[in-house]
Amino acid sequence: MARGKNDIKSFPGFLPMTILCLVILYAPLVVVTIYSLNDSNSITNWEGISFRWYADVFTGPESEKFKIAAWNSFTIAIIAATVSTTIATLAATAMVRGGRFRLRTVSFGLISLPLMVPEIVTAVATLIFFNSIGFTRGYLTILMAHIAFCIPFAYMPISARMQGIEDSYEQAAMDLYATKRQAFTKILMPLMLPGIISGYILAFIISLDDFIITNFVKGAGVETLPTAIFGSVKQGIKPNIMAISTMLLAVSIIMVTISYFVSKSDNTK
Amino acid sequence: MAAGAASGGSAKSDTYAEARTWLLLPAWAVLGIFVLAPVLMMLVYSFLTKEFRGGVIWDFSFAAYDQFFCNRGLFGDEPCSIEWTYINIFWRSIWQAGAATLLSLVIGFPTAYFIATRPEKVRPIWVFLITIPYWVNLLIRTVSMKFMLRDQGPLNDFLISTGLIDTPIHIVNTNFAVQLGLFYSYLPFMVLPIYASVERYNFNLSEAAADLYASKWVTLRRILLPAVKPGVIAGCILVFVPSLGSFLAPDLLGGAKNFMIGSLIEEQFKGNAGNWPFGAAASMILLTMVLIILLIFARQQAKAEKGTG
Numbered sequence: 311m312a313r314g315k316n317d318i319k320s321f322p323g324f325l326p327m328t329i330l331c332l333v334i335l336y337a338p339l340v341v342v343t344i345y346s347l348n349d350s351n352s353i354t355n356w357e358g359i360s361f362r363w364y365a366d367v368f369t370g371p372e373s374e375k376f377k378i379a380a381w382n383s384f385t386i387a388i389i390a391a392t393v394s395t396t397i398a399t400l401a402a403t404a405m406v407r408g409g410r411f412r413l414r415t416v417s418f419g420l421i422s423l424p425l426m427v428p429e430i431v432t433a434v435a436t437l438i439f440f441n442s443i444g445f446t447r448g449y450l451t452i453l454m455a456h457i458a459f460c461i462p463f464a465y466m467p468i469s470a471r472m473q474g475i476e477d478s479y480e481q482a483a484m485d486l487y488a489t490k491r492q493a494f495t496k497i498l499m500p501l502m503l504p505g506i507i508s509g510y511i512l513a514f515i516i517s518l519d520d521f522i523i524t525n526f527v528k529g530a531g532v533e534t535l536p537t538a539i540f541g542s543v544k545q546g547i548k549p550n551i552m553a554i555s556t557m558l559l560a561v562s563i564i565m566v567t568i569s570y571f572v573s574k575s576d577n578t579k
Numbered sequence: 580m581a582a583g584a585a586s587g588g589s590a591k592s593d594t595y596a597e598a599r600t601w602l603l604l605p606a607w608a609v610l611g612i613f614v615l616a617p618v619l620m621m622l623v624y625s626f627l628t629k630e631f632r633g634g635v636i637w638d639f640s641f642a643a644y645d646q647f648f649c650n651r652g653l654f655g656d657e658p659c660s661i662e663w664t665y666i667n668i669f670w671r672s673i674w675q676a677g678a679a680t681l682l683s684l685v686i687g688f689p690t691a692y693f694i695a696t697r698p699e700k701v702r703p704i705w706v707f708l709i710t711i712p713y714w715v716n717l718l719i720r721t722v723s724m725k726f727m728l729r730d731q732g733p734l735n736d737f738l739i740s741t742g743l744i745d746t747p748i749h750i751v752n753t754n755f756a757v758q759l760g761l762f763y764s765y766l767p768f769m770v771l772p773i774y775a776s777v778e779r780y781n782f783n784l785s786e787a788a789a790d791l792y793a794s795k796w797v798t799l800r801r802i803l804l805p806a807v808k809p810g811v812i813a814g815c816i817l818v819f820v821p822s823l824g825s826f827l828a829p830d831l832l833g834g835a836k837n838f839m840i841g842s843l844i845e846e847q848f849k850g851n852a853g854n855w856p857f858g859a860a861a862s863m864i865l866l867t868m869v870l871i872i873l874l875i876f877a878r879q880q881a882k883a884e885k886g887t888g
Binding site (some may be wrong): 314318319320321323324325327328330331332335336337338339341342345350353354396397398400401403404405406408409410411414417420421423424426427428429430431432433434435436437438439441442455456458459461472473475480481488490493494501512513518519520521522525526539542545551552554555557559562563565566567570574 | 696
């Protein structure tokens with residue numbers, strides 16, 4: 311009986327299931343994108359294509375609220391990503407280039423803690439913490455919480471990258487009388503750049519998208535884009551919310567795509 | 580997940596060994612202060628007395644846990660009998676998260692298998708396609724799902740236009756809507772670990788089984804499935820655990836009748852209930868459940884690792 315290797319591997323129905331999986335994952339996003347272009351006051355009836363709801367986001371009655379929320383969201387995301395990426399890079403250097411040591415497993419546990427604790431629990435705990443030390447909730451509390459939970463997301467691609475770089479490059483530099491600091495900044499860091507960029511981008515997106523923790527620690531009056539959107543959606547889905555959601559969706563997809571191609575690029579050859 | 584992965588992979592070299600304390604200090608400080616200390620403080624708060632409209636009074640009390648587990652009658656002076664209200668909410672959450680996990684497994688396994696058996700060059704593109712939606716804002720994805728499932732939404736329009744149904748199916752504000760929302764939120768988490776283990780699977784084993792006249796499906800069930808079981812379990816945990824404490828899907832898709840743990844906790848801090856110690860206690864119970872699940876999982880993975888290695 312003649313049969314190819316693929317014969318064994320392929321099962322009828324698995325391809326349709328995969329297509330179904332992709333349709334489920336993408337259909338809601340595509341539909342919201344299409345309806346954000348709807349030239350109608352209702353979200354149900356289709357009345358042709360227009361960009362009026364995009365204009366409404368920037369000039370409409372809610373534009374002031376969105377502008378402030380966007381400013382908060384983006385500045386917090388930039389600062390949180392920068393700080394957490396720096397912390398994650400240093401930590402990864404100790405973990406991957408620091409030999410064996412006693413606190414290694416504990417350190418790794420601490421770094422991955424935000425991934426293991428359910429988000430709602432982190433949110434409650436952070437709120438309680440700021441309350442117990444008498445810290446007024448606002449922009450600063452959101453920023454500090456974001457820095458903390460972004461660390462593991464920045465750490466993962468950075469440490470994966472560092473695992474993949476042989477230490478012979480740094481050894482060679484030090485054989486040629488480079489100090490350790492020079493070997494770190496002049497050799498390791500440039501080689502690490504793709505990992506660092508992709509870690510930075512992931513941290514940025516995670517911060518930009520966070521709703522649950524932000525919602526708990528934001529305090530009254532301070533809104534980020536997700537909390538502003540949530541507030542609006544509670545009164546019903548409006549067309550301008552679809553437009554602003556589509557823009558945020560586009561930012562995430564563009565950033566992830568950049569991160570994907572950067573992390574694939576290999577500059578060690 | 581190998582035992583090595585649990586400790587963050589092996590150390591590649593010891594070039595910066597003497598600087599490691601300073602290199603790790605910022606991470607220790609930030610995570611210690613803003614994640615670990617808050618969790619400990621939450622434990623403390625769960626044993627304090629509530630203040631009306633939020634906050635606590637610093638008096639030691641078991642009241643929060645008592646409220647959770649004990650029914651003491653209308654006037655609160657009867658001996659403790661089991662209070663089912665909150666246990667039922669936890670039970671419903673487990674049930675909902677379990678249903679979402681099963682749904683993800685049914686769709687996710689074939690998908691992961693299909694991707695892992697593509698030519699090596701195109702696999703990363705498939706994986707990338709599966710991961711993109713994860714990076715899109717969870718709130719926006721949940722809102723999109725609600726928009727899709729509405730009575731006058733695109734899904735019902737589509738089904739009516741095909742003649743499959745005459746009147747819209749009412750999905751939003753049902754248990755099923757929440758399950759769909761959770762499934763949609765965490766589906767990529769199911770696909771990725773299964774994909775990773777199928778990719779490592781040695782297909783010569785299936786070949787050998789086929790040579791011995793095992794049918795394809797028998798080979799899948801008896802040879803492949805046991806080999807990729809760790810990946811399947813990892814996928815199930817990665818979907819189940821975040822589903823258990825999720826807030827957005829039950830809140831936006833479930834409505835008031837389909838309360839889950841996340842909503843119960845949120846209400847203690849943001850809503851009118853305003854009972855911080857009780858919210859802290861409910862969070863502690865959720866956290867304990869999650870940590871127990873993760874611990875059992877880590878044990879099993881370590882055992883599986885020993886078995887194969």
